Amino acid sequence: MSRPLESVPNFSEGRDRATIDALAAALGSPARLLDVHADEDHNRSVFTLVGLEDELTESLIAGIACARERIDLRLQEGAHPRIGAADVVPIVPLVPEELERASAAARLLAARIGDELDLPVFLYGELAPGRGPAFFRSGGLAELRRRLEAGELRPDFGPSRLDERSGGVLVGARRPLIAFNVNLRGSLEAAREAARAVRERDGGFPGVRALGLDLPRAGLVQVSMNVEDYEAAALHEIVARVEREAQAHGAELVGSELVGLMPAGAAVTAAGALLRIDGFDASRVLELRLLEE
Numbered sequence: 001m002s003r004p005l006e007s008v009p010n011f012s013e014g015r016d017r018a019t020i021d022a023l024a025a026a027l028g029s030p031a032r033l034l035d036v037h038a039d040e041d042h043n044r045s046v047f048t049l050v051g052l053e054d055e056l057t058e059s060l061i062a063g064i065a066c067a068r069e070r071i072d073l074r075l076q077e078g079a080h081p082r083i084g085a086a087d088v089v090p091i092v093p094l095v096p097e098e099l100e101r102a103s104a105a106a107r108l109l110a111a112r113i114g115d116e117l118d119l120p121v122f123l124y125g126e127l128a129p130g131r132g133p134a135f136f137r138s139g140g141l142a143e144l145r146r147r148l149e150a151g152e153l154r155p156d157f158g159p160s161r162l163d164e165r166s167g168g169v170l171v172g173a174r175r176p177l178i179a180f181n182v183n184l185r186g187s188l189e190a191a192r193e194a195a196r197a198v199r200e201r202d203g204g205f206p207g208v209r210a211l212g213l214d215l216p217r218a219g220l221v222q223v224s225m226n227v228e229d230y231e232a233a234a235l236h237e238i239v240a241r242v243e244r245e246a247q248a249h250g251a252e253l254v255g256s257e258l259v260g261l262m263p264a265g266a267a268v269t270a271a272g273a274l275l276r277i278d279g280f281d282a283s284r285v286l287e288l289r290l291l292e293e
Helices: 017-027 053-070 096-116 133-137 140-149 188-198 235-248 264-275 286-292
Strands: 005-007 032-039 044-051 086-092 121-125 169-173 178-185 208-215 220-227 252-259
Touching (some): 005 053, 017 032, 017 044, 044 053, 053 096, 096 169, 133 140, 178 188, 178 235, 188 208, 188 220, 188 235, 235 264
Antiparallel strands (some): 005 086, 178 220
């Protein structure tokens, strides 16, 4: 029996409950919707769903069509960078050995978005090595539009220009990652310095992407992160580094936040370290052992 694949689409709406509910309804069948995370300051919602290839594709096409109808990027503002109403749509294997299967599903999905929804689609991750979402988001929508008009970049599927209301869609395949935020009480500069301390490109943890963001509605600032390899960069160590850097810049750690779901192994690693249990791993967790039977 085939394992399900996972998708974690991110939509550029986190405030209008009617739109969030409409997206959830569209995504919830035939795939199975597991989680919805909406953030008003980011003005973004992240949905987690699982299903076989055909199920995921049908649900994602319906969700992106709903976003195209209900979200107008010309009116949208929020802390998180974006290039589309349906901003980023990754297909994720539950086991690393099925990354090629996820890649094939993502490519078929991208083609259907371009053909059926008439939106420009840009491939990233395993489908376009060396290109992540930041490659397309840098400089915002205006800069992406300029790059397209100048011929510096072209969509992989769909029309050659950004949709006026809906922008474009990033579609990719990737390994499981953890979207994880740490909230601080202090200055935006403190959050940016803490993000710089933990992200890989500035000498921090391997596989960590991080931004310092302002959360005016919450009255806080945030280190917003994607942790792409939790075995190489344990969450508890990242939090400790963020806290030290924040304190050095006069900020206080308020709490952390998980966006969507995370692999059980990441929680097991953190629990073992904090409890100081030697040799503690997923094989020592009752429920995870039962799932192996």
